[in-house]
Amino acid sequence: DTAVSQTPKYLVTQMGNDKSIKCEQNLGHDTMYWYKQDSKKFLKIMFSYNNKELIINETVPNRFSPKSPDKAHLNLHINSLELGDSAVYFCASSQYGQGGETQYFGPGTRLLVL
Amino acid sequence: AQTVTQSQPEMSVQEAETVTLSCTYDTSESDYYLFWYKQPPSRQMILVIRQEAYKQQNATENRFSVNFQKAAKSFSLKISDSQLGDAAMYFCAYRTNTGNQFYFGTGTSLTVIP
Numbered sequence: 611d612t613a614v615s616q617t618p619k620y621l622v623t624q625m626g627n628d629k630s631i632k633c634e635q636n637l638g639h640d641t642m643y644w645y646k647q648d649s650k651k652f653l654k655i656m657f658s659y660n661n662k663e664l665i666i667n668e669t670v671p672n673r674f675s676p677k678s679p680d681k682a683h684l685n686l687h688i689n690s691l692e693l694g695d696s697a698v699y700f701c702a703s704s705q706y707g708q709g710g711e712t713q714y715f716g717p718g719t720r721l722l723v724l
Numbered sequence: 725a726q727t728v729t730q731s732q733p734e735m736s737v738q739e740a741e742t743v744t745l746s747c748t749y750d751t752s753e754s755d756y757y758l759f760w761y762k763q764p765p766s767r768q769m770i771l772v773i774r775q776e777a778y779k780q781q782n783a784t785e786n787r788f789s790v791n792f793q794k795a796a797k798s799f800s801l802k803i804s805d806s807q808l809g810d811a812a813m814y815f816c817a818y819r820t821n822t823g824n825q826f827y828f829g830t831g832t833s834l835t836v837i838p
Binding site for chain 1: 757759761763766767768769770771774813815817819826828830831833
């Protein structure tokens with residue numbers, strides 16, 4: 611059973627398009643995250659949701675909008691895609707107050723904007 | 725803000741030998757959590773080991789162990805009997821005891837030489 615899953619795994623699209631990446635976790639965790647990993651492998655947090663509420667919103671363009679329909683899902687919608695958005699996007703989840711709140715990561719979505 | 729520094733962008737080790745990856749962090753907190761994550765070429769982020777700051781004993785997971793020096797704010801990872809499958813990018817991460825944000829280092833790329 612996959613703990614944290616993301617779809618799609620690969621996404622190739624043209625500049626200016628709008629796209630979404632979906633994330634689901636079956637761990638019963640109450641906190642979910644989106645990270646961006648650039649070509650230099652630097653991992654940067656973008657958003658964090660706790661119980662469907664936004665708690666961290668780092669400095670990212672407002673073209674990026676997270677949506678959490680329930681605790682098990684945190685989707686990332688990107689409007690007007692730009693070349694610089696090409697990266698690997700990771701979803702992660704953790705449970706507040708448990709085990710040092712280890713984050714469990716999804717397999718990543720490799721986004722390529724042409 | 726907390727920062728995590730990995731001063732070794734690349735490391736290499738002979739198969740079956742031991743290698744140590746360094747990590748330092750900056751914080752004013754007394755209670756926090758530290759992690760090492762492994763990212764193989766598949767891009768999956770895999771938890772290697774976790775350390776609670778309030779524990780003096782160094783964490784150990786099979787061939788992986790840490791040297792946690794709280795006063796020095798150092799958290800190095802030792803890999804014993806290195807195997808080809810250990811080749812990956814290794815990220816050190818810090819999690820504050822309050823809030824839900826992780827801080828990642830810039831990573832160390834480990835090569836295992838047969």
